Amino acid sequence: MVYRVSADIGGTFTDIVIESQSEKFFSTVKVLTTPQNQAIAVLDGLKQSISNINEIDFIVHGTTVGLNSFLERKGSRVLLIMTAGISDTYTIARGDRKELYNVQYKKPEVLVPRKDVVEIRERIKWNGDILNNINEEDVELIVKKINDENIKAVAICLLHSYVNPIHELKARELIQKKVNKDVVISLSHTLAREWREYERASTAVMNSYIGPVTNNYLKSLESNLVKKGYSNPLYIMQSNGGVIRAKTAIEQPVQTLLSGPVGGTIGGVTLSKILKRKNLICVDMGGTSFDMSLIVNGKPYITNETELEYLPLLIPLIDIHTIGAGGGSIAWLEAGALRVGPQSAGAEPGPACYDRGGKEPTVTDANFFLGRIGTESKLGGWMKLNYEASSEVLKNLAKKLSISEVELAEGILSIINAKMADAIRTITVKKGIDPREFSLVAFGGAGSMHAVWLAQELEINEIIVPNDPGTFSAWGMLQTDIRRDVTVNFYHAFSNLNENKIIESFKKLKNEAIELLAQENVKEKDMSFNLTADMRYIGQEYYVNVQIVEPIRLIEINEIFHKTYEKQYGHSTPDGPIEFINLRLIATGHIPKTKDAVKKYLQSSDIVEDNREVIFNNKKYDTSIINRANIKQGKIINGPIIIEEETATTVIPPEYCLEQDKFGNLIIIKKK
Numbered sequence: 089m090v091y092r093v094s095a096d097i098g099g100t101f102t103d104i105v106i107e108s109q110s111e112k113f114f115s116t117v118k119v120l121t122t123p124q125n126q127a128i129a130v131l132d133g134l135k136q137s138i139s140n141i142n143e144i145d146f147i148v149h150g151t152t153v154g155l156n157s158f159l160e161r162k163g164s165r166v167l168l169i170m171t172a173g174i175s176d177t178y179t180i181a182r183g184d185r186k187e188l189y190n191v192q193y194k195k196p197e198v199l200v201p202r203k204d205v206v207e208i209r210e211r212i213k214w215n216g217d218i219l220n221n222i223n224e225e226d227v228e229l230i231v232k233k234i235n236d237e238n239i240k241a242v243a244i245c246l247l248h249s250y251v252n253p254i255h256e257l258k259a260r261e262l263i264q265k266k267v268n269k270d271v272v273i274s275l276s277h278t279l280a281r282e283w284r285e286y287e288r289a290s291t292a293v294m295n296s297y298i299g300p301v302t303n304n305y306l307k308s309l310e311s312n313l314v315k316k317g318y319s320n321p322l323y324i325m326q327s328n329g330g331v332i333r334a335k336t337a338i339e340q341p342v343q344t345l346l347s348g349p350v351g352g353t354i355g356g357v358t359l360s361k362i363l364k365r366k367n368l369i370c371v372d373m374g375g376t377s378f379d380m381s382l383i384v385n386g387k388p389y390i391t392n393e394t395e396l397e398y399l400p401l402l403i404p405l406i407d408i409h410t411i412g413a414g415g416g417s418i419a420w421l422e423a424g425a426l427r428v429g430p431q432s433a434g435a436e437p438g439p440a441c442y443d444r445g446g447k448e449p450t451v452t453d454a455n456f457f458l459g460r461i462g463t464e465s466k467l468g469g470w471m472k473l474n475y476e477a478s479s480e481v482l483k484n485l486a487k488k489l490s491i492s493e494v495e496l497a498e499g500i501l502s503i504i505n506a507k508m509a510d511a512i513r514t515i516t517v518k519k520g521i522d523p524r525e526f527s528l529v530a531f532g533g534a535g536s537m538h539a540v541w542l543a544q545e546l547e548i549n550e551i552i553v554p555n556d557p558g559t560f561s562a563w564g565m566l567q568t569d570i571r572r573d574v575t576v577n578f579y580h581a582f583s584n585l586n587e588n589k590i591i592e593s594f595k596k597l598k599n600e601a602i603e604l605l606a607q608e609n610v611k612e613k614d615m616s617f618n619l620t621a622d623m624r625y626i627g628q629e630y631y632v633n634v635q636i637v638e639p640i641r642l643i644e645i646n647e648i649f650h651k652t653y654e655k656q657y658g659h660s661t662p663d664g665p666i667e668f669i670n671l672r673l674i675a676t677g678h679i680p681k682t683k684d685a686v687k688k689y690l691q692s693s694d695i696v697e698d699n700r701e702v703i704f705n706n707k708k709y710d711t712s713i714i715n716r717a718n719i720k721q722g723k724i725i726n727g728p729i730i731i732e733e734e735t736a737t738t739v740i741p742p743e744y745c746l747e748q749d750k751f752g753n754l755i756i757i758k759k760k
Contacts, residue, residue, distance in 0.1 A: 091138060092146040092682070095130045096351055096562035097121055097153075098374045101533060102129035103559040103735070106137050107566055109145065109682050116559040116735055118533075123436060126153060127309040131316070142317040146679070148565045149334075150325040150348040153305045154298035154341050158396065163297035164241040164272070167234060168200045168289065169259065171247040172207040172226075178245075178289045179205065196398035199297045200243075206230055208246070208259060216252035227262045234267050241296035245276035245289035250577050253277040272299035279340060280402035281575045282622075282670050287393065287400045294401060295342035302341035306334045321609070323570075327405035329354050329388060330571020330676065333608055342403060345396070348561065349379040350406045353388045355564025356529055359554060360386045362751055367526045368552075369512060371542065372561055373535040375452075376432040378413040378508050380515055381406060382526075392622075392633060392672065404573045404674075411511045415439065415452040415534040419500045421488060426496075428503045440481040443474040449485050451504050453478040454497040455537055459702035460730065460739045462713065494703060505538055509545035516546075520658075527552055531560035536731075536738035540756060551756040558735025570677030572604040578671045581626065585668070587640050593671050594619055594640070601675035610677030617676070622669040623649050625661065631669050632656055702728060704741050719748045726759060 092107040104117045117137050122128040130149065134141060157163045168178060179202045187193050208230070209223035234242065242263065249256045256275045263273060274295040276288040310322045324337040325347035337344050349372060356370040360383050368383040382389050389407045393400065412430020416439055419428050428451065437445035439452040455461050456478045463475050479493065486496040516523040527550040530539030536553045543551050554560050574597050580589065598617055605615050619638075623645075624631040634649050646666070654660035697718070702711040709728045716733040719725070724747050727740035731754065738754060740746055746756045 090145045091143055092566055093134065093138075093144050094148045094150070094351070094562040094565035095133065096150045096348055096559070096565065097126050097129065098348065098376065098533075101375060101558075102126070102133060103562040104130070104133040104137065105556075105559050105562040105566060107682055112682055114556070114563065116556050116562075118558060118735055123434070125305075125308070126151070127305065127312060130309060131312055140317070141313070142319065144318060145320060146323070147313070147318070147320070148323040148325060148331050148568070149309070150351050150561065150565055151302070151305065151344055152348045154302040155345050155348070157298050157301045158294065158345070162301070163199065164300045165239055166200050166204065166241045166243055166293050166296045167230070167239050168205045168293055169208055169230060169242065169244045169246075170205060170285075170289065171211065172209045174247060174285060175205050175207045176202075177285050178293070181286055199293050199399070206233070208255075210246060210255045212246070212248045212252050212255060214248055214251070216248065218252070218254070222255045222258050224262060227259060231263055231266045234263070234271065240270065240300050241272045241274075243274045243276070243289065243292035243296040245285060245292050247285065249275070249277040250281045250283060250288070270300070272296050272303065274299065274342075279342060282402060282577055284402070287402050290400045291342060291402045294345075294396075294399065295340060298345070299341050302344065303338045306338055306341075310334050325351055325565050325568070326571065327403060328390060328571055328573060329406050329568060331565070331568055331679075332570065332572070336608065342401065345401075345403075346405055346408055349377075349381075349408045349410065351561035351564040351568075352379065352531060353381040353383070353406050353408065353564065354568045355531075355554070355560050356381070356383045357386065357388055358564065358567040359529060359552070359753075363552070363749070363753070365527050365552075368529050369516070369523060369526045369548070370529045370531075371508070371512070371535055371539070372532040373508070373530070373538060374414050374532045375416040375438075375534070376412070376414045376434060377410050378511065379408050379410045379532075380512055381408045382515060382521070384521075404672075407515070409511060409515050411507065413451075413504055413508050413511070414532075415450065415455075417451045417504060419449045419451075419454070419485060419496075421485070424489075426489065426499055426503060428500055429507070439478070441473040441475070441478040443472075443477055446477070447481060449478070449481040449496075449500065451500060451534070453482060454500040455534075455737075455739075457482055457493065457497045458501075459700055459711070460537060461737055462700055462730075462732075464698070494706060498703070498706065501538070501541070505541040505545065508538065509542050512542065512546060523548055529554065531557035531736075533558045533736055536736050536754075538739075540739065540741055540744055543756075549757060553731075553736075553738050553754040553756065555752045556733065556735045557738075558733075567681065569679050570605065570608050570610055572601055572608070572675045572677075573672065574601050574604070574675065575670050575672045578621070578668045580668045582623075582642070582646065582666045582668065585642065587642055590621075590636070590640050590671070594673070597671060597673040598675075601673050605675055605677045608677055614678045615675065616678065618674040620672045620674070621645070622672070623666055624669060625653075626665045626667050633672070700730075702730065702739075704728060709742060716754075719754075721748050721750055723747065 096103045119133045208226045211219040274292040276292040280288045322334040323331040326343045327346040352372040372379040416432040417429035418431045439450040440446040482493045523546040529552045539551045619636045622631040650660040701708045711728045726745045728742045731738035
């Protein structure tokens with residue numbers, strides 16, 4: 089048998105999906121994440137499921153190592169090298185404030201303190217001409233500082249290197265000759281070939297900051313796989329929704345920052361095609377975080393720049409909004425009021441019911457206490473839960489609030505549901521999008537337990553729970569393709585341009601992209617390309633991204649720009665003068681996938697069907713517990729019911745019902 093495998097590391101569980109190409113089915117395994125070395129969990133999960141690792145044809149992996157090292161500020165010390173005279177650019181940042189009227193506003197802490205920003209005398213003009221050659225004596229002093237202070241990461245951002253990178257390349261060459269080979273050196277032009285020195289510097293700094301820890305992890309995982317007999321490339325999920333080889337990811341670790349959460353969005357894109365539903369809100373609730381993304385007209389929303397904790401990044405990525413809300417979110421008191429999250433019990437010690445030493449009540453403990461998870465339920469298909477431990481921690485907190493344990497448990501769930509619903513509004517209502525026009529796709533280990541209440545808050549009519557929701561993000565990784573993005577600065581007024589100039593630049597980008605995909609072992613017949621342009625009205629600072637179709641015609645580009653602008657901002661000026669800023673090319677290398685495998689999912693028959701008392705709105709209901717494997721297609725089942733499977737539990741309260749479609753998805757709606 090030949091397998092395709094994906095692994096998604098979360099804060100609490102590591103999810104592994106195994107696709108048999110010959111038998112055309114999927115199976116899953118969940119193991120506890122190993123924070124000390126996340127590769128151990130991946131290898132343990134594979135060992136449980138596949139006896140001979142050389143039977144694996146393809147492995148794709150979503151990692152949160154880089155993101156966690158940034159969020160926890162555990163990255164490497166970075167030395168930032170900039171052109172003499174502009175070295176304060178990174179420290180000063182932008183003059184705008186995101187919270188103008190917040191009197192307690194504090195400027196975000198940068199990753200590189202001012203003392204670690206150094207200068208090189210050199211100068212390249214805006215058009216790429218060399219004004220002053222690079223001063224090699226300055227580089228010698230920098231090399232001495234790196235060696236003397238044992239610095240492990242360097243970022244280089246020189247003026248106008250996006251037009252002519254010769255000095256950044258020369259600086260790296262001179263430094264590499266005289267420093268340890270493990271020092272990570274990031275060049276701004278290889279990550280973001282566009283203007284704005286601050287944003288380019290910030291992107292290069294982030295790449296170097298997470299570089300050592302991410303690279304060590306990827307090298308460790310890859311070498312361990314090789315030792316166990318795996319001979320094919322290890323692929324890594326990127327923030328843009330595509331995959332690249334681990335060897336490429338090691339060169340640009342910043343591209344993997346959101347590689348875990350985007351798998352769910354790509355799974356949502358596939359689900360959108362299968363179910364013929366164009367608009368989906370994808371929500372992934374795990375043990376630690378709650379991730380949200382949109383599928384609009386069958387496509388994910390991808391942006392070319394973003395901010396993480398107010399630090400800008402110029403990288404293409406799927407727009408995912410994340411908050412600290414998960415099954416492990418801790419309930420606590422602040423000034424006598426109940427709060428839930430963002431602190432999480434994580435995998436160690438985990439919620440109290442895991443019986444691993446957790447001493448504080450969590451969302452999972454509240455669900456367990458209310459009967460929505462049963463004492464006979466086994467998380468991940470194997471973990472037994474301790475009811476007494478949950479009851480004890482809830483009792484202790486309820487006493488402090490002078491309420492009953494039931495009121496506390498339902499209060500914890502109400503607070504976390506309100507937080508998650510409000511977070512969904514930030515990517516819908518606050519952007520002029522009506523969530524009532526979408527279906528809610530709920531996945532993650534805890535997503536389908538809370539989905540109905542989120543839909544109620546947002547007045548969404550339909551909830552979809554896909555096959556094995558607890559490992560849906562990992563499944564989504566198997567539905568993606570290899571992707572490389574290339575950009576060129578293309579600053580031209582529209583009125584002074586002809587099609588040939590765009591066609592010429594497009595050909596250069598395409599040739600570069602073909603070479604990049606060839607490095608990923610993609611054959612030309614499996615390559616496809618998509619050209620877009622960043623454009624704006626003359627006199628404006630920010631741009632919109634415009635789709636360019638072949639054959640390239642300026643009159644069509646002009647029309648598409650104004651339509652795109654109006655769609656984004658609600659108005660346009662069709663007679664206004666416009667200009668190009670950048671040309672972007674998305675290069676895709678198509679990966680063969682198993683047809684119809686989505687229809688066959690191995691479900692466990694070991695789950696016990698029974699009845700138990702479950703509390704909804706402070707009232708006990710005799711509730712049927714149903715093994716998802718036994719649900720028949722087309723049969724309508726009225727709530728209250730609990731659907732159990734190895735990777736998740738789906739909770740349907742009294743006023744809702746469900747039906748299973750021909751693909752195995754659960755469709756939940758209000759009773760008529």
